[in-house]
Amino acid sequence: MRARLPVLRRSRRPDHYPPGPLRDLAAAPPPPGSTPVSQVELLALDLEATGLDPRTDHVLALGWVPVVRGRVLLAEAEEHRVRPPAGVDVGSSATLHHLTDDALSGAEALPDVLPLLLGALHGRVLLAHHAPVEVGLVGAAAMTSYGARPPLTVVDTLAVEHRLRADVHGEVWGSLRLDAARQTYGLPRYAAHHALTDAIAAAELLLAQVAELEVRLGREVLLRDLSPKRSG
Template structure:
């Protein structure tokens, strides 16, 4: 995994449907050379468009309308995220959420989806926990997966914290895979998905 650069990304949104819901926060941190690069970690709060309010989603991520009133619009934040992602594999826990919200944002802003290679720590955890009979032994939630590796607990539903949590989880998963495989893990061992 030393040769692959990743960008752990987490988003907080008004809901789960990228066709109707909106991004409220982006958090990312690079994973380079098998290390989480905290010096390049970034979190951006986003002002929802027009008269959109955060609604009941605030009970999860604790982002309120007044906290987002002077935040950057998505159009200002998106280029920063795309620059950070350039040349890197996107890493997320349950990656379809991040992939689809990023795709919706780029289609709206630029007319097309970005080409992405994605590693999903939830899918990887599913693979690692599935026994020979196809049964999953344990929870796939981010916190539960981290506990299985003895990683510290973090408060959930905070974009940057969740991105760092996914990055740390991947490093633990890679270590487990290396033990199972008896060799260094390469990108294809992580079942990357390509989209765009």
Template sequence: MSQLELLALDLETTGLDPRTDHVLSLGWVPVVRGQVLLAEAHEHRVRPPEGVEVGSSATLHRLTDDALADAAPLTEVLPLLLDALRGRVLLAHHAALEVDFVGAATATAYDARPPLTVVDTLAVEHRLRADVNGEVHGSLRLDAARRAHGLPGYAAHHALTDALAAAELLLAQVADLERRLGREVLLRDLRPRRSG
């Protein structure tokens, strides 16, 4: 971890299916050698494609059609994200969502999916809290995982706030793992998965 560079990422979307739903907001913050780099944090609102409305998803993330009318399209924001990810491990809580939406967006824009190494704080939390039978009691949601590590609560469903929340959670999880392992945490200890 003392040498690792990650990019904590969170997306707000119209739904959970990248084949039919759309990205409305992206937030990211680098985590470099165990430090969250707040000065390099970014959030971008995304204008959905023509004819697509935010719909009922606005009740979760409060991103309304009028609030996104002047936002950039995903094709303009995607290169910024890919540049921020270059040389870094993607970090997210329940990372499959971010991986799937980023993969779908790059497949549409560039006819290819990026090869990503991914650390999922949800999977790390499962590992930390599972009993001998692999069962976890209690919620693994981001806010619940943060509480379990003594971290403060944040309002959910805001891309940059959720990215920061995942970054802080990972640092707490790494500290817990280091105590358990008695050594520095390595990337393989976080059970990353490679996509793309």
């Protein structure tokens, strides 16, 4: 299933959301698009799940790491395994992420982990590679827990890389997968399909992309130069 993020628009008022984590998140929005990226706080996120469709699939692991003033804050990184709902097994997805039913049997339930993620997003921009996957799955989880989708400003490193690689005719050279994009900038190779590792990989990729954009633009990169989208 292909998902698209809506264009950036005016944020909804906090009282649009039910009391709790979503309202708290709406009360602490990220900075405006005119803010230099060097002053923007981001939270790189990656999810492992039974599949990519938020209507039918379930989150199995979340990993996130803050990116603050051009630094990846590994000391504040978190990873959580998630126990799927009763009657749901990981199925063939285990061949990718190696998270088995046995390994997840004692893990946390998603409603217990979700407030931690939403708290980490306070005042921050969500960062992910192919962000519609993360946004869709987190949104579906929030709908189940709170009856609304979280208010998010989102930067997608895949979309940024697409713009950087597009020629004058709009054609794109090379693969836009996370590992392939990192190789373009000489970044090290990491094992794929591990939530925290992939979140760190996306964070490092963004810093390399921002450095490339600074050279091309001849000025400091602003948040709006990353084409952020609004969700929720």
